[in-house]
Amino acid sequence: MELLGKKLGMAQLFDANGNFIGVTVIEVGPCTVLQKKTPENDGYHAVQIGLGARKEKNASKALIGHCKKANTPPARFIREYRTEEPLQFNVGDKITVNEFQPGQYVDVIGTGKGKGFQGVVRRHKFAGGDMTHGAKGWHRRGGAIGQRLFPGRVFKNMRMPGHMGDRRVTTQNLRVVQVRETDNLLFIEGAVPGATGAFVIVRHALKKTKPVAKAAK
DSSP: OEEEEEEEEEEEEEOTTOOEEEEEEEEEOOEEEEEEEOTTTTSSOEEEEEESOOOGGGSOHHHHHHHHTTTOOOOSEEEEEEOSSOOSOOTTOEEOGGGSOTTOEEEEEEEOOOOEEEOHHHHHOOOOOOSSTTOOSOSSOOOOOSOSSSSOSOOTTOOOSEEESOSEEEEEEEEEEEEETTTTEEEEESOOSSOTTOEEEEEEOSSOOSOOOOOOO
C-alpha cells in the first residue's frame, strides 16, 4: 500500500518509557482513487491515487475530465502503484492514514532539497589539497580524472563537480510512532527527504515488516 502525503516539518515526542523521539510529521491523505487498472483493460493490476486540489484554470482539460470520473477536483499530486491482486477500493473512494499502524515500518520517497552546483569537497566529501606548504590553486580541486595514453578518456561515473540534490530519495525502514486519524497526521521516527511542504510517498516497508519494540533506557 502506498499513500501520498505532505511533509509538515519535524517535532518531538516521548514514548511510554519516557524516551525522547525526534519525528517527522506528514499529512497523509485522504487520497482519492482516480483510476483502477485491470489486466483485462490495461494488462496489469494498478491503482492511481491523487492528493490535493488545484484550480481548474491551472489544469489541463485532460486532467479535469480524468478527475471528474472520480467526482473530485483536479488533483495536485498523482501517482500510480502496481498491485499483485485487485484491491477493494473503487474509483472515487478515499484512502486515509488509518492504513498505517503505530509500530510498523514504512519507506518514505521524496525529492531531496536542491543545493545547486557544488564542488567535489561538498558533493563527494573529498579531502582537498594542502592549504600551505607551497600549494597553489589546488585547495578544493578533485585532481586528475583520466589518463593521457590509455584509455585516453574519462570513465563514466567519475566523481566530479556538478548539480547536487533535487533528486528522488528513498528512506527505508522508518518506524511509525503515532497515527492521528482525525487530523490525517502520521508521526514517523527520524528524518525524511524533502523540504517542508513537499509532497512525499509513504509505503509499507519492503525490507522490514515486523515491528521491533524499543528497549527502555
